[in-house]
Each structure stands twice: as structure tokens, then as C-alpha cells.
Amino acid sequence: MSSRRVTLADVARMAGVSPTTASFVLSGRGEEMRISRDVADRVLKTAEKVQYRPNILSVGLRTGTTRTIGFVSDTVATSRFAGELIKGALEAARERGVMLFIGETEGDPQLERQLVQAMYDRQVDGIILAAMYTRAIALPKGLATPAVLLNALSKRPSPLPSVLPDEPEAGRSAARVLLEAGHRDGIHLIGAGPARRDVPAGGVAAVERLEGIRATLAEAGVTVASGRLCREWEPRDGLAATTALLRSARPRALICFNDRLALGAYQALADFGLNVPADVSVVSFDDDAIASWIRPALTTVAIPHYDLGRRAVDVLFDEIDRDDVRTDPNARVHRVPMPVRERESVAPPSS
Amino acid sequence: MSSRRVTLADVARMAGVSPTTASFVLSGRGEEMRISRDVADRVLKTAEKVQYRPNILSVGLRTGTTRTIGFVSDTVATSRFAGELIKGALEAARERGVMLFIGETEGDPQLERQLVQAMYDRQVDGIILAAMYTRAIALPKGLATPAVLLNALSKRPSPLPSVLPDEPEAGRSAARVLLEAGHRDGIHLIGAGPARRDVPAGGVAAVERLEGIRATLAEAGVTVASGRLCREWEPRDGLAATTALLRSARPRALICFNDRLALGAYQALADFGLNVPADVSVVSFDDDAIASWIRPALTTVAIPHYDLGRRAVDVLFDEIDRDDVRTDPNARVHRVPMPVRERESVAPPSS
DNA sequence: TTGTACGCGTTATCAG
DNA sequence: CTGATAACGCGTACAA
Numbered sequence: 001m002s003s004r005r006v007t008l009a010d011v012a013r014m015a016g017v018s019p020t021t022a023s024f025v026l027s028g029r030g031e032e033m034r035i036s037r038d039v040a041d042r043v044l045k046t047a048e049k050v051q052y053r054p055n056i057l058s059v060g061l062r063t064g065t066t067r068t069i070g071f072v073s074d075t076v077a078t079s080r081f082a083g084e085l086i087k088g089a090l091e092a093a094r095e096r097g098v099m100l101f102i103g104e105t106e107g108d109p110q111l112e113r114q115l116v117q118a119m120y121d122r123q124v125d126g127i128i129l130a131a132m133y134t135r136a137i138a139l140p141k142g143l144a145t146p147a148v149l150l151n152a153l154s155k156r157p158s159p160l161p162s163v164l165p166d167e168p169e170a171g172r173s174a175a176r177v178l179l180e181a182g183h184r185d186g187i188h189l190i191g192a193g194p195a196r197r198d199v200p201a202g203g204v205a206a207v208e209r210l211e212g213i214r215a216t217l218a219e220a221g222v223t224v225a226s227g228r229l230c231r232e233w234e235p236r237d238g239l240a241a242t243t244a245l246l247r248s249a250r251p252r253a254l255i256c257f258n259d260r261l262a263l264g265a266y267q268a269l270a271d272f273g274l275n276v277p278a279d280v281s282v283v284s285f286d287d288d289a290i291a292s293w294i295r296p297a298l299t300t301v302a303i304p305h306y307d308l309g310r311r312a313v314d315v316l317f318d319e320i321d322r323d324d325v326r327t328d329p330n331a332r333v334h335r336v337p338m339p340v341r342e343r344e345s346v347a348p349p350s351s
Numbered sequence: 352m353s354s355r356r357v358t359l360a361d362v363a364r365m366a367g368v369s370p371t372t373a374s375f376v377l378s379g380r381g382e383e384m385r386i387s388r389d390v391a392d393r394v395l396k397t398a399e400k401v402q403y404r405p406n407i408l409s410v411g412l413r414t415g416t417t418r419t420i421g422f423v424s425d426t427v428a429t430s431r432f433a434g435e436l437i438k439g440a441l442e443a444a445r446e447r448g449v450m451l452f453i454g455e456t457e458g459d460p461q462l463e464r465q466l467v468q469a470m471y472d473r474q475v476d477g478i479i480l481a482a483m484y485t486r487a488i489a490l491p492k493g494l495a496t497p498a499v500l501l502n503a504l505s506k507r508p509s510p511l512p513s514v515l516p517d518e519p520e521a522g523r524s525a526a527r528v529l530l531e532a533g534h535r536d537g538i539h540l541i542g543a544g545p546a547r548r549d550v551p552a553g554g555v556a557a558v559e560r561l562e563g564i565r566a567t568l569a570e571a572g573v574t575v576a577s578g579r580l581c582r583e584w585e586p587r588d589g590l591a592a593t594t595a596l597l598r599s600a601r602p603r604a605l606i607c608f609n610d611r612l613a614l615g616a617y618q619a620l621a622d623f624g625l626n627v628p629a630d631v632s633v634v635s636f637d638d639d640a641i642a643s644w645i646r647p648a649l650t651t652v653a654i655p656h657y658d659l660g661r662r663a664v665d666v667l668f669d670e671i672d673r674d675d676v677r678t679d680p681n682a683r684v685h686r687v688p689m690p691v692r693e694r695e696s697v698a699p700p701s702s
Numbered sequence: 703t704t705g706t707a708c709g710c711g712t713t714a715t716c717a718g
Numbered sequence: 719c720t721g722a723t724a725a726c727g728c729g730t731a732c733a734a
Contacts, residue, residue, distance in 0.1 A: 007727055018705045023729060034703060056472045057411045058727035061710045066408070068473065071453075076438050083434045086427050090455050094462075099469055102422075102453045104441050111445075118450055121407045122419065235644045263644060290641060293586045293614060358711055369721045374713060385719055409711035412726045 006050045015039075015046045026052070060123050069093065069316060070119035072103040072112065073130040081305055085130060085150065088309025096317065098125075112140045120144075126316045134164060134204040146319040150312040153204070153333070161319065161332040163312045167205050170301040170338035171212020174255055174283045175220075177299060177340060181281060182348040183253045184222045189213070190241050190265055191257025193227025200231050206257060209285060213255060225251065233257060238264025246272045252349045253281040259288040262298055262345075277347035287341050296344035307336050357401045366390075366397045373398075377405070411474050420444065420667060421470035423454040423463065424481040432483060432656055436501065439660025440479060447668065449476075463491045471495075477667045485515060485555040497670040501663040504555070504684070512670065512683040514663045518556050521652040521689035522563020525606055525634045526571075528650060528691060532632060533699040534604045535573045540564070541592050541616055542608030544578025551582050557608060560636060564606060576602065584608060589615025597623045603700045604632040610639040613649055613696075628698035638692050647695035658687050 012022035017039060024033045025043040046052075060066035071089055076082045086102065093100050101124060103115035119127060120142070130150035131137055137152045139160070149162040178187060192199045192206045196214070199206040217224060228245060230237040238261030245251065246268060256262035262284040269276055276282055276296055284291065287302030315334055363373035368390060375384045376394040397403075411417035422440055427433045437453065444451050452475060454466035470478060471493070481501035482488055488503045490511070500513040529538060543550045543557045547565070550557035568575060579596060581588040589612030596602065597619060607613035613635040620627055627633055627647055635642065638653030666685055 005727095008729095009727075019728080020706085020730075021704060024704095027729085036703070039703085053468065053472050055412075055474065055727050057408045057417070057474050058710090059729080061406075061408045061412060061712095061726095062728050062730090064710085066473075076434055076441065083427055086453065087455060090427065090453065094454075094466075097469075099452050099454070099473060101450050102437065102441065103445075103450070104438060115445075117404065118448075121404050122417075122450060123406065123408050260644070267646060290644070293611070293641070295618060356711095359713095360711075370712085371714090371721055371723095372719090375720090378713085387719070390720085406711050409726090410713075412710090412728095413712045413714085415726085 005055065006052050008052070008054065011043065011047050011050065011052045014050065015043045017043060022047075026054070064123070065125055066123045067096075067098045068101065068122065068124050069098055069313070070101045070103065070116070070124040070127040071130065072105060072115050072119070072127060073132065074105050074107050074112075075132045076102060076104045081132060081303070082130075084305030085309040085312075088306040088311075089128060089313050090309070092310040092313035096313075098313075109138065109140065113142060116140050116143055126320050128312045128316055130312070134167065134208075135202055136204065146316060146322075148312050148316045148319065151308060159332075161315050161334065163308055163315055163334045163336065164204075165303050165308060165338050166335040167208035167338070168212040168215075169335075170285060171209040171214075172216040173212075173301050173338065173340045174209070174285065175213045175216035177283050177342070177346055178253050178255070178281065179216070179220050179222070181346050183281065184220075185349070186225050186250065186252030187217070187222065187255065188225050188245055188249070188251040188253070189227035189255050189257070190238055190245070191228070191230045191233055191261045193229070194224045195227070198227055198229045200229065200233070205285075209257060225249065230257075230261065233261050235260050235264040235267070237261060239267050240264070242268035243271065246274075251280050253346075254283070256282060256284040259284045259286045259291045259298060259300055262300070263290055263294060266294060277345050278350060281346040281349075283346060285338075291341070292343065299341065299343045299345045301338050301340045304336050304338055311336055356406070357403050359403070359405065362394065362398050362401065362403045365401065366394045368394060377403070415474070416476055417474045418447075418449045419452065419473065419475050420449055420664070421452045421454065421467070421475040421478040422481065423456060423466050423470070423478060424483065425456050425458050425463075426483045427453060427455045432654070433481075435656030436481060436660040436663075439657040439662075440664050441660070443661040443664040447664075449664075460489065460491065464493060467491050467494055477671050479663045479667055481663070485518065485559075486553055487555065497667060497673075499663050499667045499670065502659060510683075512666050512685065514659055514666055514685045514687065515555075516654050516659060516689050517686040518559035518689070519563040519566075520686075521636060522560040522565075523567040524563075524652050524689065524691045525560070525636065526564045526567035528634050528693070528697055529604050529606070529632060530567070530571050530573070532604075532697050534632065535571075536700070537576050537601065537603030538568070538573065538606065539576050539596055539600070539602045539604070540578035540606050540608070541589055541596070542579070542581045542584055542612045544580070545575045546578070549578055549580045551580065551584070556636075560608060576600065581608075581612065584612050586611050586615040586618070588612060590618050591615070593619035594622065597625075602631050604697075605634070607633060607635040610635050610637045610642045610649060610651055613651070614641055614645060617645060628696050629701060632697040632700075634697060636689075642692070643694065650692065650694045650696045652689050652691045655687050655689055662687050 012019045022043050025040045030040045105112040126146040128148050131152035134151050136155045138155050228241040242265040284300040287300045291298040291300045363370045373394050376391045381391045456463040477497040479499050482503035485502050487506045489506050504513050579592040593616040635651040638651045642649040642651045
């Protein structure tokens with residue numbers, strides 16, 4: 001009936017050799033151990049015939065490595081963000097023959113600890129700790145190296161490496177898009193700014209994007225006309241902020257701090273009979289799905305979710321394969337470039 | 352330095368008892384085995400003090416159960432779909448102290464087989480095989496019970512249970528929303544219909560939704576004014592189909608087969624200067640994020656991603672805990688209700 | 703070149 | 719009530 005799994009011993013018996021020999025052959029060290037050609041063949045053949053597969057639990061118990069890593073995130077659902085993150089990690093892992101445990105904490109530190117523990121209980125080779133949006137986090141008690149912070153920084157000094165989107169450079173890119181289209185006046189910010197301190201609490205993206213925007217604009221000798229801080233970055237907030245703006249000013253270009261804000265801005269602009277990009281250009285960040293759905297399609301600086309996930313796995317394995325202790329903590333944050341997706345929402349200023 | 356994990360033997364030694372006794376106490380069978388109160392306490396105390404955690408690999412090797420299940424999906428990224436699916440599964444699993452392996456096949460049967468194998472190699476207790484959109488799939492070779500099909504049916508007869516959204520009833524719901532608002536004329540379908548055969552290839556949702564719509568409308572004695580089949584269900588397809596429709600007719604209500612189509616329909620309606628819902632009502636399916644972002648917010652019948660994920664692990668554990676042989680194969684498809692999200696896109700027909 | 707025996711951390715069996 | 723001892727499947731030092 002329920003045919004038991006075939007074990008190494010089974011294969012050895014059927015091939016008429018000892019478990020040791022079978023083990024050597026099947027782990028590719030047959031040559032090295034100078035097993036005779038035909039014996040090796042015999043083992044390989046029978047293993048193939050009976051569909052032998054090593055029990056990874058057993059191997060793990062014996063060798064201490066399970067070819068398994070844990071991916072602990074504060075969310076796996078909201079926005080496509082986590083999905084692509086996981087996808088990138090998954091593919092990079094698969095290329096190494098590694099499987100992923102997924103855990104979700106919903107921001108509950110207690111749950112986070114339990115999850116990390118549950119993964120160590122299963123002897124994972126390492127852990128990726130991911131945040132939904134870039135920010136500084138408190139490391140869960142019990143988290144040990146090898147581990148990588150994805151889209152997050154440790155609040156307290158820590159030897160753990162971080163993988164982050166290059167937000168400052170993204171800010172520069174957004175500003176550059178406008179500059180290159182010829183904009184110098186009437187550039188307004190939706191979501192944060194204009195001053196360095198005008199950012200929603202807790203987020204890293206806002207301050208870094210703002211920093212990049214301000215720097216690039218300043219280098220070109222142009223100043224931001226205004227900025228509006230939004231606590232939340234949802235469409236309704238963009239709608240409200242832009243509506244308020246339009247009551248007192250006539251912008252030529254908007255930098256929205258994310259695509260959902262931009263969606264709201266589009267709605268406000270439409271309400272005032274303004275055209276994108278003829279009357280006002282719009283640049284944004286994230287490259288949400290909606291960015292390519294709305295009309296005109298939105299020019300935006302993408303968060304490279306997929307690449308971030310991949311990179312995290314790469315860095316984790318660097319960590320796992322490392323013997324020496326690590327060095328300069330500053331060399332430990334890896335920035336992943338944020339590409340700009342040029343679409344239809346930017347045009348030269350109307351004269 | 353790297354303080355070795357503490358083992359059961361360590362605890363036993365420190366508590367001055369045998370590993371057996373410690374095992375009994377720590378697995379909660381102390382009472383049953385009638386271990387003396389103080390011995391039990393001693394074991395518990397030391398285990399607590401040294402933070403003892405059982406090595407699940409060992410337990411798995413010994414008992415054959417790993418408190419781990421595999422979740423194999425054709426995609427984890429596209430749309431919020433997979434995210435919520437996984438989230439539901441994750442939470443249900445966590446409540447049972449079970450961890451999830453995630454795998455993504457991208458529709459590659461070869462990869463699917465490998466993934467399923469990799470999970471069996473790790474001795475998972477069961478597997479959830481999920482599809483991104485509802486359809487009939489070929490079972491990967493080597494997939495054995497216990498397993499559950501999520502959002503999918505087996506092409507060939509199989510003893511595996513399926514968990515599916517209740518699409519026929521969703522179709523009825525959509526029709527009912529319109530009927531209850533007083534619509535009887537000028538109801539047009541965007542994405543499929545009007546006849547039973549007018550559906551895109553491969554999808555189950557289209558035929559079942561259409562079936563429900565037609566049945567409910569027919570029962571009320573109303574007939575569909577027209578239907579337009581779209582091969583793809585993206586915003587541009589909805590835009591094209593609705594634009595074509597508007598050139599030849601003046602609809603009072605639209606049933607769009609998903610929210611992305613509806614977004615396109617909104618755009619076409621706007622192009623023709625038509626108002627939602629004053630001039631034409633719109634109902635749709637899926638409850639994508641955009642459904643609540645666009646204006647007016649879209650009334651739509653939600654795919655209960657989260658509930659589907661939860662239900663899948665419930666059914667999987669029924670399967671795992673089952674001793675007896677299975678029953679009626681028809682009793683093996685579990686339908687999860689699709690709730691309608693009433694928002695602002697439906698109004699009584701204008702007179 | 704191949705086989706024997708032990709250990710990884712648990713649980714189960716059985717004797718005391 | 720408690721404690722040896724075997725066994726799960728595999729890798730590997732050591733012996734042959």
C-alpha cells in the first residue's frame with residue numbers, strides 16, 4: 001500500500017554494496033574515493049530506478065545543514081511589494097537548491113520571536129528578516145547570524161548586513177526627470193517636504209527620497225515651490241493634498257512620494273480641469289501596478305522588489321559561507337538601484 | 352563562542368533524570384506516565400532556564416511528522432491574489448504550530464515536480480497546490496495524498512479535495528445587485544458572454560460567473576442586452592470593449608468580469624461623457640485594490656483570497672487526520688463564498 | 703576499494 | 719514511576 005520511502009540502505013542492498021559505497025557514489029565523491037566504474041554505475045542505476053531521494057532531515061541532523069532558509073516578513077500580502085520580494089528570494093534560493101520557510105509577523109514582536117524560534121527549531125541555515133516598507137527595526141531576541149535585514153536597518157548597532165533600495169539616488173532620479181524635461185519653476189512636492197524635517201514618522205523612504213530631490217534640485221539652482229506632508233500615503237491623501245495645493249497655486253510639476261498619492265493627485269487635477277502632462281507633469285515613486293494602468297501612464301521610480309529579494313539571498317549566502325569575522329559595519333549595507341520607468345506623465349513646461 | 356544548542360540529554364543531565372523521563376515530561380505526557388510532581392517540576396524548570404527547544408529534525412526523523420506543510424503555487428507575485436492566499440494559509444498554519452514552505456512554479460511542470468519533490472525530501476506533512484486563477488490543472492507526477500488543490504481542479508479524476516471560490520454564486524450576486532437596484536434593460540456584459548460559449552479559453556471563473564449571471568437574470572425574466580468577449584482581462588481590453596459598445600448602444604448597466612476590465616470601462620465611459628452611476632451602473636468581480644481607489648468606488652464581488660488560503664489548510668488537516676478511506680468525490684470540492692462589496696458604482700436606472 | 707560501527711536528537715519499547 | 723536501549727536515515731572515521 002503506502003510504499004515506504006526508499007532509503008540509502010535499500011539502494012545499497014539492491015545494488016549489492018555497502019551503504020558507505022552507495023553514499024560516496026550518490027554524493028558525487030565516487031571518483032575521489034576511487035570506487036570502481038561499474039560499481040558506481042550499478043549504484044547510480046538502481047538509485048535511478050527506484051527513485052531514491054535522500055531524506056534531508058537525516059542529512060540535516062547529521063551534517064547540520066538543511067538547505068533551508070527562513071524568510072520572516074512583517075507582511076506578505078499588502079501591495080505587490082512582498083510578493084515580488086518573496087519571488088526574487090524564491091528564485092535565487094531555488095538556483096541554490098534551497099527552500100524557503102515563510103513567516104509573517106504583522107508587526108507583532110512577540111510573534112516575530114516565536115517565528116524566528118520556530119525556524120531555528122527546524123534548523124534553518126539562515127534567516128532573512130524583511131520589512132514591508134523601509135525602516136529601522138528592533139532585532140527580535142534570539143536572532144543570530146547568519147541573517148540579513150531586507151528593506152530594513154537595525155535600530156541598535158548590529159553586525160547584520162542590510163539590503164535596501166537606493167532611495168537617495170531614486171530621489172535624485174525623480175528630480176532629474178523633471179529637470180531634463182525643462183522644469184525649473186512651479187515644482188511642488190506631494191507627501192513630504194519642502195523642508196528636511198517634513199516627513200511622516202518612522203519611514204526611511206521619505207527622508208531619503210526628499211534628500212535626493214533637494215540635493216539634485218539645489219545643484220541645478222532650482223528651489224521647490226512647496227511641499228505638503230501627508231501622514232498617510234493613500235490616494236485620498238494625495239487627493240486632499242493636491243486639492244489644497246490647487247486652491248492656492250498653479251503647479252507646473254508634481255513630485256508625488258508614491259504612486260497612490262499620485263493617483264489621488266490625478267483625481268484632483270482632473271477636478272480642476274488640468275491636464276497631465278500638458279498642464280502639469282507628474283513623477284512618482286514605487287511603480288505600483290496602477291502606475292501603468294492610469295491615464296496617462298505614470299512616470300515613476302520603481303522599487304526593485306524582485307532584485308531586493310534576490311540580493312538578500314545572495315548576501316545571506318555570502319554570510320553563511322564566510323569564515324572570518326566581518327569588518328566595517330558601513331560596508332554592510334547593500335543598496336539596490338531603483339530604475340526610473342519613463343511613461344507619459346512628464347512633458348516640457350507649457351509656455 | 353557559538354554555544355551549541357541545548358539538547359534533551361543536556362536538560363535530563365542537568366535535572367538529574369534520564370532522557371526518557373525528560374522526554375515524557377516535556378512532551379506533556381508526564382501525567383499519563385505518572386511521573387512524580389517534583390521530578391516533573393525539576394525538568395520543566397531546567398528546560399525553561401536553559402531555553403530548551405526540541406530539534407524538529409530529530410522529532411521528524413523519529414516520528415515521521417514535521418509540523419511543516421508545502422505551499423506550491425504557480426505564482427506568488429502577480430496581483431494581490433497570491434499574497435492574501437498565502438497570508439490566510441500562513442495564519443491558519445501558525446494557529447496549529449505548523450510552518451509553510453513556499454514554492455513557485457511559474458507554470459513550469461518540470462519545476463513543479465522538482466518543487467514537490469524538494470518538499471517531500473524535507474518530509475512535509477502535506478502539500479497545498481495552488482493556482483493563480485481558477486482552472487483545471489494536471490497533477491504533478493509524484494504528488495501524493497495528503498494534498499489539497501487550491502483554486503484548482505484536477506483535469507483527470509483524482510481523490511484530492513479542491514478548495515474553490517463560489518464563482519457561480521458570485522455571478523448570481525452580481526446580477527442580483529443590478530436587479531435589486533431596479534435594472535431590467537440595457538444590461539451589458541464586458542469580458543464574456545452573452546452566450547454560454549463566449550468565454551476566454553482555460554478559465555473556470557468566466558464560465559461559472561456567466562452561468563450565475565444568466566441564471567439569475569433569466570429567473571427574473573430579463574435578458575442581457577449584449578456581451579463582449581475579451582481574450583485578456585486587462586484595463587486596455589475593458590477600455591476597448593466598452594468603447595466599441597458605446598459606439599453602438601447606450602447601456603444602463605455594465606457587468607464587468609473583473610475589476611481591471613471595469614477600470615477600462617470607467618475610462619471609456621468618461622471618454623463618452625457618461626457618469627457612473629448616474630448614467631450607467633457598474634458591477635464587477637475580484638475586489639482588487641483599485642476597486643476602492645477609483646471614483647466612484649466600485650461595487651464588486653470579492654474573491655475571498657484570505658479565506659481560501661485558510662480553508663485550504665483546514666481541509667489539508669482534515670485530510671491528514673483522516674484514517675478512513677475517502678467518500679464521494681463530489682463532496683470533495685469545497686466552495687468558499689464570495690462576498691459582495693457594495694460601494695458607489697450602482698444606482699437605480701435614470702428615467 | 704569496500705564494509706563496520708558510531709553518532710546526530712528524539713521517541714518508543716520494555717524491563718525493573 | 720523511572721531508566722536502559724533501540725531505532726529513525728544518513729555521513730564518515732576507521733578498519734579490513
